[in-house]
Amino acid sequence: EQEDISTFRQEFLSFLPYDRMQFFAKQPKEVRLEIYNYLSPQEMAEVFQHLEQEDIPMYVDEMSPFFVADMLADMYADDAVDILNQLRKEQVASLLTIMDVQAAREIKELLYYEEHTAGSLMTTEFIAINENQTVRSAMYILKKEAPEAETIYYIYVTNRYKQLVGVVSLRDLIVSDDDTMISEIVNDRIVTVSVEEDQEDVARKMRHYDFLALPVVDYQHHLLGIITVDDVMDVMEEEASEDYSKLAAVSETERTDDNPFVAARKRLPWLIILLFLGMCSATLIGKFEATLEQVAILAVFIPLIAGMAGNTGTQALAVVVRSIATGEMDTEQKRKLVFREAGTGLITGAVCGVLVTGIVFVWHGHLFLGILVGISILTTLAIATLAGAVVPLLMHRFNIDPAVASGPFITTINDMISILVYFGLATAFMSYLI
Amino acid sequence: EQEDISTFRQEFLSFLPYDRMQFFAKQPKEVRLEIYNYLSPQEMAEVFQHLEQEDIPMYVDEMSPFFVADMLADMYADDAVDILNQLRKEQVASLLTIMDVQAAREIKELLYYEEHTAGSLMTTEFIAINENQTVRSAMYILKKEAPEAETIYYIYVTNRYKQLVGVVSLRDLIVSDDDTMISEIVNDRIVTVSVEEDQEDVARKMRHYDFLALPVVDYQHHLLGIITVDDVMDVMEEEASEDYSKLAAVSETERTDDNPFVAARKRLPWLIILLFLGMCSATLIGKFEATLEQVAILAVFIPLIAGMAGNTGTQALAVVVRSIATGEMDTEQKRKLVFREAGTGLITGAVCGVLVTGIVFVWHGHLFLGILVGISILTTLAIATLAGAVVPLLMHRFNIDPAVASGPFITTINDMISILVYFGLATAFMSYLI
Structure with a gap:
């Protein structure tokens, strides 16, 4: 027994702290319970500093509270606070009660600061x-x-x-x-x-x-x-991962080792919102059923136009969200950016519109249909690009994290705009289409 | 004159290097040309270390080559290499010729390493x-x-x-x-x-x-x-910004101070590829024109189904690309991830499918249409989620950066899958719809 412990310790402590964590996190519960007995609170502290935040409550529940308190007291105060922020309120209170008084005082000072602020990141152990x-x-x-x-x-x-x-x-x-x-x-x-x-x-x-x-x-x-x-x-x-996840409308807490049910539960809220927005576009097209019955070929270009609107909107959104994230912008710069995006939307719209008119004319031999699709693309791209830029800027203005306006969200909004433009034009100029 | 210089120097050098760069980059060309005369190569080196990479060739062209060579010799070799990587080949060769021999030798050693490798990031000035x-x-x-x-x-x-x-x-x-x-x-x-x-x-x-x-x-x-x-x-x-931009199909070299023409030129290649992919979906729907003429209401749900396929595909893509980016995965983990995504797709598909069936039934009073749309959503979401996961994994397998499979790209692919499923089912069960 005693020999086992010393062999384990020698092996384990020869790793670097991050690698110790890797080894520890891979063990089943039975082995982990033994490890807690083999290591000192100080040694365990080094493992804990590298663990995934989400797993911490599970491990803490497996350990003796006195061991945890000693371990926390031995960490730099900011790291201890990171651990405590993952635990339940009562748990934090009781750990602080049994902890070394000096360490508990330092930790309490830091716990007071809100998450994601400088205060919550700092440590008081400076010279x-x-x-x-x-x-x-x-x-x-x-x-x-x-x-x-x-x-x-x-x-x-x-x-x-x-x-x-x-x-x-x-x-x-x-x-x-x-x-x-x-x-x-x-x-x-x-x-x-x-x-x-x-x-x-x-x-x-x-x-x-x-x-x-x-x-x-x-x-x-x-x-x-x-x-x-x-x-x-x-x-x-953390921030990069958060922005990236939001652009794709996934929860940043999703992990690849979640099982399908957990993953589905995390994605469904987004999908259901998008489903209802999608039903709105369906209702919108429903209003043009009469037009569709007369000119069924109109339906052929719906995904093209809606898709292009979504794509340009996402591009504009990404450029704006990224520039908000990487530096401060004053009102003048924001105004310029909006005009810039409006211009970009008109140019890309014009190029794509002319291309589409040509393709449809060659393909269907129907010049007016081509012009209709082309003008719809031009109009839609201009509006969609502008929307992709204005929505995140407005959200930022009202102190909402602009990254919340994810790609799929902007895409669905722009779907609706594109349908309105396309069928609106088609209905107005119906006589040329039949 | 002499007094002006000393006032400027005193003021300018009281800033921190990053702030000096900020000040410098805001000046018009006339002022910059004076600044080059007011500062020593060493002082200018500190400014250059913080400049935006894309702006460097412009500034270098404004300066005397001998001044530039002195400035580069004074930098840490890795920073000098970063600057040289922005310049034309002949320019680099001539700068290295007039540079201090020892500094040029150190820089040449580093220039040899490929961009984005450890070699290109390292400096040889260690102890x-x-x-x-x-x-x-x-x-x-x-x-x-x-x-x-x-x-x-x-x-x-x-x-x-x-x-x-x-x-x-x-x-x-x-x-x-x-x-x-x-x-x-x-x-x-x-x-x-x-x-x-x-x-x-x-x-x-x-x-x-x-x-x-x-x-x-x-x-x-x-x-x-x-x-x-x-x-x-x-x-x-840089890497975070790159992944984010690719997810939205924007070039990472796009800057908010590009004018609309430059921005449009950078976005158009993506948009034109997506336009042609969109034309493919249009062609696909065209094949079902007969079905559409008989049941015009089918068109109403195209954007909903295509949109949902795009959304789930983007979600799966983002999760997979991020997990490739943040850690190595072995074959076993990749296999598990694919099964996980298949499961997630089935679950989210089932939930959204049932929801849609209910809504369409209540709204249109047409049970069979509801079931058709519901089954299409289920099938499409399952396939689209899987595609969103498999495409980047395959790209990674073949050493293509998986982030290139951007959201809009996956979305457009999934559009086509969804159209095939939806109209395929509708055509097969046409008799129930009329």
Whole structure:
């Protein structure tokens, strides 16, 4: 028994933390229950930092609460908060009660911040010094605090009110003489994030300015915590995955190991909404049944026209959503973008319209039908492109996440517009068609 | 004049590099031409490292080649390569000829690697030591090489054949005694990337293992360079943007400040392909003109059925493309995923089919029409979901980027499938419809 444990530990601990997690997550429950006995809370903490968020409640329920509390106390506070955010309220409260008091206090401070804000990403384990000291004494503090700090590569300089005044990188410390004053090498052009800032903005700042950590401050510029680059990479992945899923109208919580029933349950809400929107287009065509009965060939071009409207709408939507996501736009830029999309829609509509007129004429030998389909394509593409741009901009204006206006949603809306245009024109100029 | 320059320099250099780029990129050409005279090549290098890739050729053409060569020589080699990759072949050759010999040699080594591989991302400005020395002497080397190295936070340990044997973080050095041997603190569980590895895999490794830099090695494990986290963040942004654009069938090179003609030119290739695919669906419906003439009401449900097929196909596509992008899948997992999607398609198809049958019956009072539309929805959704999953998996199997199978593409394919199913069934059971 004892020998088994030591063999397991030797093998397991020779992996890197991420690989330990991979191994752990693949084990069946019986084996996991043994692993909890073989590892210390500190060792288990490293595994937990890399686990999939959704699986965490399951594992926590398998473990002794005291073990979990020790494990959380041993993590950086921001990682502990990530774990606690996955658990039930009562569970969080009871874990915090049995936890080491100091660790619980730090965690409670962070739990207070809303998800997806800078506050929820930051950790309080940073190194801060004041500027009236030498490089030598700063290095002394740094060595002392290194085991606790999440990064030792930036040292933040605060005044006596704990307000952030500058930053010194370890690089600066290393290349300076021991007797240099911190005030001589401190960098006071600091990029900070406000504690309530959205995580997407934090990620953008980190990526633009190429820092390894960003300090988080409140309105009075007090230093509250730091956000490290590893957490920002996770945010980038999360946000990209979210935008991508929304464009395709899939839930971002869907996982490839969900069974078909779970996957269907996650997709059906979207599909049912789209089904009802689709019934609206059907009703719309129903209004033109008389036209259809007289000129059945009109039906032939419905999917073409509706499809093209959907395609251009999705293109415009994607361009606009992406440009909202990657940078701030002022009103002037938004206005320009709308005009730009209107112009683009007219040009693509004209090109596709002329092409279609030609093809239909050659194929059916019916010039007027060709012109009708061509003009419908021109009109529809112009309107659909504009709609694809305006809808997300309006949503953004009213603080709704524009990515919610997914491709299928815009496509279905544009289906209806295209039907109205196509059958409207056909009915009006019926005499030329028969 | 002289005073103007010094005022400008003082103001400009008080910004952070990213903000200097922002300011620079907003200036008209006349002002830019003056700025080139006001700044040193080193200062201009910092601006260039943050510029949009597409704008680089324009700026380079405005500058003296000697200035550009000095500027490139002053950058980290990987950043210089990024710039050179945007320029014409003759331009690159002539810049390398007039450049500092040592810098040109380093750059030439990197230019050799293909774009989007680890080799093209890496820089050769890393710090490597051997393990038979003390922390003190390692720190001495580190201080000496710090001004040149892209990161000083990881020091790589190589043997006498220049093969990578381990890594020491600056954190480890700082907290160790000066007389400790490097061999005692070296970490030999190293995560490396191979020089030919795809940049997406590099980004995934960096994100999983939470390192600030990854060493790049060849097949004999020689240390060739390092990739730093700031470059990986740019890769993540680029790849996410690319996948998103492809899902919506837009070119990833499209920018919101393109004029309508440029934007239309970038979107038209996609739209014209989709137009021809749409003409195929039209031809397909044309084959059923006789059926349509007898039962005009059939046309009413075309957009609904085609639309739902497109929607489920896009959902399945997005789930599969994302899971290919975020992790490796073995054959067994792919097989499971296909069965999963088949099941999901059947379930969502059954639910939507029953719903539609009910609605059409209540609305039109025509039970058989309802059943026909319902069965078409069931069949179409099952096939469309499967197609949405199988197409990207097949593309991945044949080394085609699965993201190329964009939403609109899958949607148009699924349009055709749905028409075939719907009109096929309607024609077969015509007698019940009239």
